[in-house]
Amino acid sequence: MAFVGILSLLLIFFWQGAPTMAATNTERVGNGPALINPYGIVITGDDDAYVIDRGSSSVFLVDLSSGDRTVISGPERGVGPVTTEMRGVGIEPSLDSLLVADSNLKAVIRINIMSGDRTVVSDATRGTGPNIDVPRGVAVDSTGNVFVTDFSLDAVVEVDPTTGNRRVIAGPTSGGNVGTGPDLKQPHGIHASVNGYLYVTDVGWPAVIEINSTTGNRRLVSGTGPVLDAGSGPELSSLRGLTSQGPGTILVVDFNENEVISIDISNGNRKRISGPDVGSGVDLGLPVDAAVTSSGQIVVCDFTPPSVIAVDPLTGDRSVVTSVPKIGLQTPLYVAVLPSGRIVASDTGRRAIWLVDETTGDRAILSAADERGGGDAFTLPLQLIVLDDGDLVVVDDGTDAVVRVDFSTGNRTIISGKGVGTGREFISPRGLLQKSDGNLVVFDTGLTALINVNMKTGNRVVLSDASHGTGPLMHNVNSIIVLDDGTIVVGDAQSKLLTVNPANGNRQAIPVQGGDVAITEPWGLAVSSTGLVYVTYYQGAQAAIASVNPDNGMAFLVSSVSSTPAKRVGGGADMRSPAGCGVEQSGSLVVSDFYYGTVLRIDAVKGDRSVVTSATVGNTVDLDVLLSGSSNLYQSAFGLALVVVTLFLLF
Incomplete structure (x- = not known):
């Protein structure tokens, strides 16, 4: 009888405990504060590794041997402007200061390694010359010259580290294009070589371009796009950081293909060093930058799962240097609400689509390679929509495709x-919507175009771009939605909010006006039952959701977390990086926060926030349990019955 009682207790443990045992794709390595969204890495000659982390607004010193993490600068260490959107990092020749590019501050910031203090080197108020707009990469040459890639200017800007003065050394200016050779189109990573040349990864082409730092003349090194094509080897997709691997060779990381690639500077030939098909060990998630140690080991900064990965340059084998894995959703970027009320979320960290119970917060994988469903694996699943038949459609910026997900099988x-x-191939699809005729519209950041997609044939026709339609150009779009009258609304990092006429592709800016609303880089979009457009955004110390009338631009804060009391709206759960947005039948909003790995519910009237699912709210369960109804109720009833049986048998 005692044996049976003990067995019952074990059943209770496994029944109640098993749902919380979520599989993780990284291991916990190293002590210290966790990385949230690391975005850049630089290594000194003494193998000190400095990592900039967008999520925590901090700079970490990472011990490459133990994985221990120490914050050297951030909101609680050092004085000066808080860096909230660090994108690139370089180190000055003196080795006592880092230089980072911050796209929210639109500035280059110097960070003292010892004190953590932060000072502005160059921004709109310090230095002369063209203002920095959307900085991405920073490089410092051996003499201390500073170079910044600007995603919006399509240029490389030299910054005087003493005065902050700026001048375009390659790309368009008011006086014409500086330098000859292929134009820059969304330059990202930058590396200053010892030979006086700069090497830039360009997301728009995609390509690697060499720039003479004196004349600005440009030479295509390697590319696989329809316009710039050079070198042989694996295709390039969405390039981020790059570094030198020795004389004549550079390393680039491909954000979409999850690879590290070496490129021969002389002929542009490419070779996979590590990736899904090369090397063993932990997978690369979304690699954003790389550096090389004094011994030649490659160290990769992985945006999600947030970690630093060591790569063997000979075998491509990968091992975790430092990481603190998240439980449940890792990087939820987009959400949608099903007719049943359940929530679906795309998770770039898990490369998966989750189904979330809107009441209990329990969650299960709906579709992911090796977990549920067949077909090509997700690489970078982004915006998703729900079809009338219950299936989902997702744009995948990694596979450069539009994917249908069978709800019943996950296929x-x-x-x-x-x-x-047929039609122009996708380069970097991000936004997605379905029109009233059942066909789709996709925004492709690489093509900087809205594309009509035939739902049955997959054929693609340009709806609006620089050559189709008039009005402000689109650049870097995160979300698109459609209004009841068929008008398309686009959230653009440069042009903010635009409407697009689906008949002729004409674009018109929405004149957003509202004293407390300052939408700098719109992320998620949703439409209320009354036609208002909800917009998620975050800038500096404010994370917010605003409502905008698309007809006149009148805007109001719906919910806001801010260091400025006057800009706070609503109470409850914290919010740091609101991204995807959906509307429930009750009128409440559901918003994904990729900083915390949560899905929030927001009262559209009061602005109050509550957690729907997170590492501490809801369990990770089997999909069958989630689909069967209230998994928590069933578990509780079953568990209670087992307790009663156990007590009876034991006593």
């Missing part, structure tokens, strides 16, 4: 892209 089927359908 993934490409409906456009990667050889399916």
